[in-house]
Amino acid sequence: MxxxxxxxxxxxxxxxxxxxxxxxxxxxxxxxxxEASVKAAGTESSESKQLGFMYxxxxxxxxxxxxxxxxxxxxxxxxxxxxxxYVAEPASNKVYLSMSCNHCADPACMAVCPxxxxxKRDKDGIVAHNTKKCVGCAYCLYACPYHAPQFVxxxxxxxxxxxxxxxxxxxxxxxxxxxxxxxGALTYGDITELRKTPGAVAPEVNGxxxxxxxxxxxxxxxxx
Amino acid sequence: MHxxxxxxxxxxxxxGGLGAGAYLTSYAAGRGWLGNSPALQRAGYFIAAxxxxxxxxxxxxxxxxxxxxxxxxxxxxxxFSSVMTWGVYILAxxxxxxxxxxxxxxxxxxxxxALEHLxxxxxxSTCAYTGLLVAVVEAIPFWxxxxxxxxxVVSAISTGLSITVLVGNIIDKGVxxxxxxxxxxxxxxxxxxxxxxxxxxSVANAGGGVKAASAAQAISxxxxxxxxxxxxxxxxxxxxxxxxxxxxxxxxxxxTGHALHAAAGSGNTVALEQGQGLANVLLLSDAxxxxxxxxxRYVVIFAALPIWNGTLM
Numbered sequence: 001m002x003x004x005x006x007x008x009x010x011x012x013x014x015x016x017x018x019x020x021x022x023x024x025x026x027x028x029x030x031x032x033x034x035e036a037s038v039k040a041a042g043t044e045s046s047e048s049k050q051l052g053f054m055y056x057x058x059x060x061x062x063x064x065x066x067x068x069x070x071x072x073x074x075x076x077x078x079x080x081x082x083x084x085x086y087v088a089e090p091a092s093n094k095v096y097l098s099m100s101c102n103h104c105a106d107p108a109c110m111a112v113c114p115x116x117x118x119x120k121r122d123k124d125g126i127v128a129h130n131t132k133k134c135v136g137c138a139y140c141l142y143a144c145p146y147h148a149p150q151f152v153x154x155x156x157x158x159x160x161x162x163x164x165x166x167x168x169x170x171x172x173x174x175x176x177x178x179x180x181x182x183x184g185a186l187t188y189g190d191i192t193e194l195r196k197t198p199g200a201v202a203p204e205v206n207g208x209x210x211x212x213x214x215x216x217x218x219x220x221x222x223x224x
Numbered sequence: 225m226h227x228x229x230x231x232x233x234x235x236x237x238x239x240g241g242l243g244a245g246a247y248l249t250s251y252a253a254g255r256g257w258l259g260n261s262p263a264l265q266r267a268g269y270f271i272a273a274x275x276x277x278x279x280x281x282x283x284x285x286x287x288x289x290x291x292x293x294x295x296x297x298x299x300x301x302x303x304f305s306s307v308m309t310w311g312v313y314i315l316a317x318x319x320x321x322x323x324x325x326x327x328x329x330x331x332x333x334x335x336x337x338a339l340e341h342l343x344x345x346x347x348x349s350t351c352a353y354t355g356l357l358v359a360v361v362e363a364i365p366f367w368x369x370x371x372x373x374x375x376x377v378v379s380a381i382s383t384g385l386s387i388t389v390l391v392g393n394i395i396d397k398g399v400x401x402x403x404x405x406x407x408x409x410x411x412x413x414x415x416x417x418x419x420x421x422x423x424x425x426s427v428a429n430a431g432g433g434v435k436a437a438s439a440a441q442a443i444s445x446x447x448x449x450x451x452x453x454x455x456x457x458x459x460x461x462x463x464x465x466x467x468x469x470x471x472x473x474x475x476x477x478x479x480t481g482h483a484l485h486a487a488a489g490s491g492n493t494v495a496l497e498q499g500q501g502l503a504n505v506l507l508l509s510d511a512x513x514x515x516x517x518x519x520x521r522y523v524v525i526f527a528a529l530p531i532w533n534g535t536l537m
Contacts, residue, residue, distance in 0.1 A: 088536035097536055108363060114308035115299035135296045136288020138228040139308055145363040145531050151228055157288030207537040213362050 050105060050125035051164060052191030052217030053178075054200060059185035060096045062087065069180030070100070073165065080150035082162040083177055088206060095223050097206060098186055100162035100177065101148035102216030103127045109140035109149055117159070125191075125217060126164045134158040145209035146216065164188075191217045229525055232286040237354045238383075238521045239279030240315065241376060242514070244350035245384015246391075247272035247322060251344045253388075258409065259402025263392035268384065269329045271391055272343075273322025276350065280315050307360050311353040318346040351380035354521075364528045366428050366438035372524070375420040382413040383517035386510035393507060403506060407470035414464045414513070421460065421520070438527045451523050459516015466509040470502060 062085060070076075070083040088095035107127045110118035117133040118140070120126070129149070136157045140149045149159045165175040173179075178188050187194075194200060200219040202211040250268030252258055284290040284297065300312045321343040328335040355376025358367040389406060428439035442451040 086534065086536050095536060108361075111305050112308065112361070114303050114306040114312065115296065116302045117299075133296065133299055134289065135293075135300065136290070137286075137308065138288070139306070141228055142361050142528070142530075143363055147530070147532070147534060151288065153228065153288050157292055159288075207532070207535070209363070209532040213531070 048122050048125060050191045050217050051103065051188060052125075052194055052219065053100070053102070054187045054189070054194045054197065054219050054221070055098055056185045056187075056221040057095060057097065057223035058221060059183045060085075060098065061183055061185075062094070062096045063182065065180040065182060066098050066177035066186050069176040070162070073168075073176035074163070076150070077152055077155045077160065079152040079155060080160055082148075082150060082160070095206065097208075097220070098177070099146060099203075099218070101127060101164070102146055102203070102214070102218040103162075103164055104214035104216045106213075106215045108143035108145070108214050112139045112143040114139065121166070124164075124166075124169070126166050126169075128163060128166060129159060129161050131156070131158045131160055145213050191219070194219050197221070227528060227530065229528075230286075232282045234518070234522045234525050236279045236282045236286070237357070237376075237525070238518045239275050239282070240354045241351050241380030241517065241521075242383045242387055243272045243275030243277075243279065243322070244318065244347040245380040245382065246275065246388045247318075247325075247343055247347040247384070248351075248381055249385045249388040251340065251347070254340070257405075259405040261392070261401035263396035264388055264401055264406075266329050267392035267395055268388040269322070269326050269335075270395070271387065272347065273319050273326055275387075276315060276322065277319045280319065307353065307357050311350075311357060314346060314349045314353050318343070318350050321346055348377070351377040354380070358524065358528075363531045364438075365431070365433070365435040365531055366527055366529065367524070369424065369427075371420060371424050371427075375417065375424060375520075378413060378416050378420060379517050379520055382410070382417060383514050385409065385413065386513040386517075389510050390507060390514070403470060403503070404474040407467045407474065407506065410463065410509070410513070411467040411471055414460055414467060418460050418464065421455070434529045434531055434533070438529045441527045441529070442523050447523050447527055450519055454519040455516055455523060458512050459519055463509045463513045463516070466505055470506060473502065 064085050067081075067083045067085055074082060076082055083098065083100040086097040086099065088097075103126055105125070107118060107120065109129075110120060110127060114137065115133050115135050117130045119128050119130070121128060136151065136153065136159065138151050138159070140159060141147070141151055149161045151159045165173070165177075168175065175188055178186055181187075197219065199221045201222060203216055203218045203220050204211050205220055205222045246268035248268070249258070250265055250272070253261055253264035253268070258264055284294070287297075289296050300309060303309045321339060325335055325340060325343050328339075352373050355373030358364070359369060359372040362368050385406070389401065392401065425439050425442060428435045429443060430436070431439075441447050
């Protein structure tokens, strides 16, 4: 009888060991994945240039010309919305936020995309999405805290998003949204320079998600 | 904010775990951990690869380009930082190995040891992958916990054991398994699952913000019926009670191994009827565990709320 007890105990110990091993096996890749992405973010921000948007809440008049210009220039498919002007509640407070893809230093979309449809351009940090590679799994829609990737399944069935007007910029032009803004509320430039602007903060105001997730290339001058 | 993963993703995650769990069940039975049961040693190996393959095909239907431009799917193997890419490798390899193992079992030949072990490793990876897929998404705080993959693994093994017992009953009718050992394992798995579900949902509920809102959808919101009735009561508590009852009932005759078989062979009509009744209740419990595993994934996927819902304060 005592022999049986010992055996059972040993078996229980083995079971516990196996469960622990299983938990570790599951946990380790997650930890290393995060570490790798943090490392990637660190090198990118220090070595290569990163363009970003600056949005001044005190200047915006909610005319939505930025979104309109983006739509006309980039011809969104019906149902997609590359740039949007958000309005805070209550609307009488006149607090707005014009936002598109933030071309993050550590893009979550790029990390989860199984087909490498996302690439980050070395010369300016623009997060480009290649619709021709996209299989439409929508994983990036879950990963992006800013809802930048747009997916219309009944349409093309591929993800599209703000390209920072990369083609226009390559020819020396400005992004359509920035050109269209009549009050200068929306500007763009090197993000390290933009961050030095007096009053500019990381986009964590107004209930936006923590910037630590993706390190977005956007600064806001908040309306107090 | 509209999120896009729907029913097909739920079924796909469920079938991935179910098939992998079935493989692990037959693997365990083959090592003698579930008593001497020829049915369990075969059934799981037969169904594992087809179940996972069917789930994987559903994924193709869910993709925006799956049927339009299927050649793009080859790109799914390209980004090694993506958990989905890992999954595609794991699933593809598991389906291949699973089919070869099933072929050996079908031909009644000995399965090469290395192949069988590799299959078990891939099966475990498949279970873990289905949970890891959602756990790494930081923008969905409810998913973003290390406990989620552990829950998916335990649930996968639990549903896999159940489906293997159910199928084993069909393909090897009359060959009795060791209900005592299986009930004991069921009891352990479902207990752990209950602890994990309670842990995940109560931590999320206490976590505030979007996390709490996600948990609230399940506990008191639109998913409450699914959560309480189909997952907690039918999928967890009832199977827990049934397995606990079976363990107590069969415990006395456990040393003889095939308890119900012994009852059936004893010629005692009362014992026989009781044994058959218990066997039927155990099968019902197995069906409920499978249902619960499906509902678990349904609730987890549909309770997902993004970290930012697109409104400004």
